[in-house]
Amino acid sequence: MQVKIFKDKFELGAAAAKLGAAKIREALLKKPEVNIILATGASQFEMLAALLQEKDIDWSRIRIFHLDEYIGLPVDHPAGFRKYLWERFVSKLPVPPAAFYPVNGSAPDPEETTAKLGELIAKYPTDVAFIGIGENGHIAFNDPPADLETEKPYLVITLEERCRKQQLGEGWFPTLDSVPKQAISMSCKQIMKSKAIINTVPDERKAWAVQQALEGPVTNMVAASILRNHPDCTTFLDQGSASKLTKEFKG
Numbered sequence: 268m269q270v271k272i273f274k275d276k277f278e279l280g281a282a283a284a285k286l287g288a289a290k291i292r293e294a295l296l297k298k299p300e301v302n303i304i305l306a307t308g309a310s311q312f313e314m315l316a317a318l319l320q321e322k323d324i325d326w327s328r329i330r331i332f333h334l335d336e337y338i339g340l341p342v343d344h345p346a347g348f349r350k351y352l353w354e355r356f357v358s359k360l361p362v363p364p365a366a367f368y369p370v371n372g373s374a375p376d377p378e379e380t381t382a383k384l385g386e387l388i389a390k391y392p393t394d395v396a397f398i399g400i401g402e403n404g405h406i407a408f409n410d411p412p413a414d415l416e417t418e419k420p421y422l423v424i425t426l427e428e429r430c431r432k433q434q435l436g437e438g439w440f441p442t443l444d445s446v447p448k449q450a451i452s453m454s455c456k457q458i459m460k461s462k463a464i465i466n467t468v469p470d471e472r473k474a475w476a477v478q479q480a481l482e483g484p485v486t487n488m489v490a491a492s493i494l495r496n497h498p499d500c501t502t503f504l505d506q507g508s509a510s511k512l513t514k515e516f517k518g
Contacts, residue, residue: 268494269501270481270516272509276469280313283503287314287397287465288321294394294462295328300365302330304396304453304461305356306407307348309437311399314467314503315356318397326360330391334398334407334458336372337447338423346439347372370421370451377423377451385420388457396461400468403429404476404489408452413490420457424450436472455490464500466491471507478511 273279294301305315333352340347349369357367368387374380398406405413410427431446440446458464468477480491481502494500509516 268481268497270504271501272504272506272516274506276313276505279467279469279503279505280315281317283314283397283465283467283501284317284321286501287318287395287463288324290395290463290465291324291329295325298394300328300330300391301394302332302391304332304334304393304398304458305352306334306398306467307351308399308401310467310469310473311397312355313469314397314465319356319359325362326364327362329364330366330368331357331364332368332388332391332393332453333370335424335450335452336370338372338377338449338451339447341373342371346434372451377449381419381421381423381451384451388420388453393461395463395465396458397465397467398458399466400473400476400480400491401430402433402472402476403427404479404491405430406455406458406491406494408450409455409490411488411490413455413487415455415487415490415493417454418456419454422452422454424452426450433472455493459493459497461497462499464494464497466494466500466502468502468508469505471510473508474511477502477504477508478513481512481516482514 336348408424410430434446435443479489485492
């Protein structure tokens with residue numbers, strides 16, 4: 268894993284978008300259509316805004332998947348990830364993408380939804396995944412103890428309280444009780460199948476998770492630690508999220 272540390276979240280977001288765009292362009296030169304994964308949450312604001320400004324990307328040849336969604340939220344809920352991605356990214360593209368595959372967390376049968384998503388993403392191997400790390404060390408919603416071994420592309424996850432408190436703290440929900448207790452999430456192994464991973468992690472509140480992911484053992488108690496085993500993963504940090512690191516990372 269490469270690690271790059273920047274002054275603030277704006278420099279971080281711009282750099283992550285620049286590298287991600289380069290990976291997309293590289294893939295577009297090799298194949299007629301490219302498949303990407305987008306993450307959501309406050310950590311992705313600056314990166315997504317910068318990615319929209321990147322030139323010479325034919326979005327009409329790009330399929331967009333996303334990582335996860337709460338179970339039980341309607342599609343128009345302010346905290347929903349489908350709404351987030353549509354409003355902040357997909358609707359702002361210069362041309363419609365080849366496809367946008369949102370995770371339907373409000374479907375009546377979540378297990379059926381995960382199975383259908385798994386069949387779909389198996390047809391379209393991921394070229395570039397844009398992800399982040401949660402305060403508890405998760406990637407997507409793979410809360411501890413995460414299943415690092417399952418081959419299922421998507422899972423129904425019971426959310427840990429630290430994860431739910433993060434969503435409350437970021438202002439997505441008015442109370443902890445209003446934060447859903449379950450979600451549909453892309454699995455760790457499915458994320459790791461991506462040819463390239465752009466991991467964007469700003470903010471001091473992520474410092475513990477970053478330190479554990481980069482310097483601790485590879486463990487299902489910190490799902491992000493598995494990213495160290497990926498051959499083409501770049502993690503973008505700011506001064507706050509890098510503040511607990513004891514090793515010197517250059518790049």
